[in-house]
Amino acid sequence: MRQRSLIAITAALAAGALTLTACGSRDGGDKNGSGSGSGGTTVTIGVDAPLTGDLSAMGLGIKNSADLAAKNANKKNYVKGVTFKIEALDDQAQPSAGQQNATKLVADKNVLGVVGPLNSSVAESMQKVFDDAKLVEVSPANTGPSLTQGPDWQNKKVRQYKSYFRTATTDAIQGPFAAQYVYNDAKKQKVFVIDDKKTYGAGLAATFTEEFKKLGGKVVGTEHINPDTKDFSAVATKVKKSGADVVYYGGEYPQAGPLSKQIKAAGAKIPLVGGDGINDATYGKLAGPDSTGDLATSVGAPVETLPSAKQFVADYKAAGYKDEYSAYGGYSYDSAWAIIEAVKKVVDDNGGKLPSDARAKVTEAMQNVSFDGVTGKVSFDEYGDATNKQLTVYAVKNGAFTPVKSGTFTG
Amino acid sequence: MTGVGPLEPGEGTRAWDAPDPADAPVPGPRSWRPPRLPDRHRRTVLAAAALAALLAGSGYLYATRERQPPPPAPPFPAQVVDVSYLDPAVTPAGAPPGSFSFAVLVSVDSGPPVTVTRISQPYAGLSVTSEPRPPFRTEAGSARKIVVTMHVTECGIVPENAGLPFLDVTLRNVRAMQVQSFILGPRYAQALTEGLRGACGNDSR
Numbered sequence: 001m002r003q004r005s006l007i008a009i010t011a012a013l014a015a016g017a018l019t020l021t022a023c024g025s026r027d028g029g030d031k032n033g034s035g036s037g038s039g040g041t042t043v044t045i046g047v048d049a050p051l052t053g054d055l056s057a058m059g060l061g062i063k064n065s066a067d068l069a070a071k072n073a074n075k076k077n078y079v080k081g082v083t084f085k086i087e088a089l090d091d092q093a094q095p096s097a098g099q100q101n102a103t104k105l106v107a108d109k110n111v112l113g114v115v116g117p118l119n120s121s122v123a124e125s126m127q128k129v130f131d132d133a134k135l136v137e138v139s140p141a142n143t144g145p146s147l148t149q150g151p152d153w154q155n156k157k158v159r160q161y162k163s164y165f166r167t168a169t170t171d172a173i174q175g176p177f178a179a180q181y182v183y184n185d186a187k188k189q190k191v192f193v194i195d196d197k198k199t200y201g202a203g204l205a206a207t208f209t210e211e212f213k214k215l216g217g218k219v220v221g222t223e224h225i226n227p228d229t230k231d232f233s234a235v236a237t238k239v240k241k242s243g244a245d246v247v248y249y250g251g252e253y254p255q256a257g258p259l260s261k262q263i264k265a266a267g268a269k270i271p272l273v274g275g276d277g278i279n280d281a282t283y284g285k286l287a288g289p290d291s292t293g294d295l296a297t298s299v300g301a302p303v304e305t306l307p308s309a310k311q312f313v314a315d316y317k318a319a320g321y322k323d324e325y326s327a328y329g330g331y332s333y334d335s336a337w338a339i340i341e342a343v344k345k346v347v348d349d350n351g352g353k354l355p356s357d358a359r360a361k362v363t364e365a366m367q368n369v370s371f372d373g374v375t376g377k378v379s380f381d382e383y384g385d386a387t388n389k390q391l392t393v394y395a396v397k398n399g400a401f402t403p404v405k406s407g408t409f410t411g
Numbered sequence: 412m413t414g415v416g417p418l419e420p421g422e423g424t425r426a427w428d429a430p431d432p433a434d435a436p437v438p439g440p441r442s443w444r445p446p447r448l449p450d451r452h453r454r455t456v457l458a459a460a461a462l463a464a465l466l467a468g469s470g471y472l473y474a475t476r477e478r479q480p481p482p483p484a485p486p487f488p489a490q491v492v493d494v495s496y497l498d499p500a501v502t503p504a505g506a507p508p509g510s511f512s513f514a515v516l517v518s519v520d521s522g523p524p525v526t527v528t529r530i531s532q533p534y535a536g537l538s539v540t541s542e543p544r545p546p547f548r549t550e551a552g553s554a555r556k557i558v559v560t561m562h563v564t565e566c567g568i569v570p571e572n573a574g575l576p577f578l579d580v581t582l583r584n585v586r587a588m589q590v591q592s593f594i595l596g597p598r599y600a601q602a603l604t605e606g607l608r609g610a611c612g613n614d615s616r
Contacts, residue, residue: 411596
């Protein structure tokens with residue numbers, strides 16, 4: 001009798017323990033998994049960005065964010081049998097350096113995709129090199145419309161390269177969005193337009209100007225600056241004399257910051273407005289305290305409204321990178337992850353191994369990639385452009401850009 | 412005899428026989444025995460002990476279980492709402508002269524229900540009403556057709572043309588209230604331009 005009772009008690013205790021243990025371990029299987037990929041194949045994701053020079057704040061954010069994506073994929077063993085690594089090259093924002101980097105990345109057979117570049121002008125020099133090698137390229141930052149839709153994109157869109165994709169919204173939307181905000185919300189009607197003559201800056205200034213004029217606004221002056229100089233006093237004087245109530249600048253923050261400061265110093269206390277190229281923490285430092293009220297449009301929604309972006313920010317901080325992720329961090333992570341998703345698709349379709357024509361297959365797979373990324377839903381349209389087209393207006397407040405208004409393109 | 416052999420025990424030196432282990436008292440607690448209870452009581456005590464042990468074990472395991480992460484916060488409304496242009500619509504009876512209408516579709520992709528609390532647009536000289544009037548609520552996975560009516564209040568200041576005009580829609584759910592600009596694309600731009608021209612005439616500025 002006593003033995004039977006003991007057996008019953010033991011069984012009951014064991015059953016209870018097992019039940020509770022099973023409940024407790026749910027979803028915890030990966031917790032102690034390897035932090036690195038266990039695969040035998042190493043796939044390299046190339047990164048091209050300005051890692052030195054004026055634009056390195058953005059470039060290093062691109063590099064680190066792509067690195068974080070590779071590390072997370074390895075930690076999760078996301079593509080079985082494959083370990084990802086990053087090969088980052090510095091283009092110094094120069095098209096010629098970008099083209100050399102493209103050639104170097106093509107020569108490395110382990111490279112199955114490239115994240116970058118930052119500058120549209122650099123992208124123009126790289127696209128054909130990658131396309132000839134069927135090596136996929138996903139830019140987190142290029143906004144020049146012609147890169148995907150061709151030089152006559154306003155009249156007839158024609159895709160240029162099947163290997164080129166981007167996660168950033170184009171200036172075909174960003175420029176008009178800025179013009180609508182400046183004219184209708186900020187109530188500015190006389191603009192002085194300045195650009196740096198580069199593909200990005202001149203293109204953005206053009207799309208802004210066209211929309212601003214359509215709305216009924218007046219362009220009271222235009223100027224081009226030399227991005228190699230920091231003395232804009234002559235242009236600042238012209239702005240003051242023009243009677244403009246706003247300045248639009250197509251270009252990047254290393255020039256935009258001093259330009260804003262010198263315009264205000266010349267006596268024109270009017271806001272400078274720019275695009276995503278000036279949306280960096282460095283801008284406020286370069287432009288000084290009078291830059292309060294300056295505006296920048298940028299691609300995407302504010303980080304604090306995206307739960308997925310919050311996770312990215314936490315992961316980035318935990319990874320201990322020295323540099324900020326900057327304006328394109330989330331887009332760079334998503335660009336790298338798009339490559340990882342494409343590699344996964346190719347490996348899964350080939351019985352768990354990379355095929356001999358992996359580059360071509362990855363490029364092909366990229367067209368149908370779709371996932372919930374840091375910046376929202378990531379997928380590409382027939383031109384290779386991001387289908388997620390969100391934009392935000394930021395204003396300088398206490399020396400930093402803070403979100404003012406967001407928009408979504410649904411046309 | 413030089414040999415060393417066992418000595419004969421002397422008197423009084425004979426070893427005592429070892430006691431029978433069965434009779435020896437066992438030192439320590441093993442020597443204690445619970446008082447013998449009747450079978451009925453013994454079973455009750457054992458069952459209670461078993462229950463207590465099970466509860467203690469369960470409590471320990473529950474307290475030391477792996478915690479599930481808290482459920483994710485609901486999404487911001489602008490991340491789950493889509494507003495798209497449909498087509499021109501019949502202007503509601505009673506709308507003032509200089510009005511024109513079009514339909515948009517408001518859809519909620521996921522998350523908690525979203526309430527549209529306001530529809531506006533930033534152009535000077537132009538006012539907006541809609542049918543249904545805000546506030547109206549839309550559940551996740553469903554869409555609602557809205558007829559937006561624009562009324563030109565002052566032709567001289569309304570913008571002449573636009574490439575990518577937008578509607579400002581104020582959205583609210585349990586997470587937040589947001590004003591989001593929806594850029595409805597070239598078809599909306601064309602409809603808006605034609606509507607403005609129709610309301611003001613080509614040379615009325």
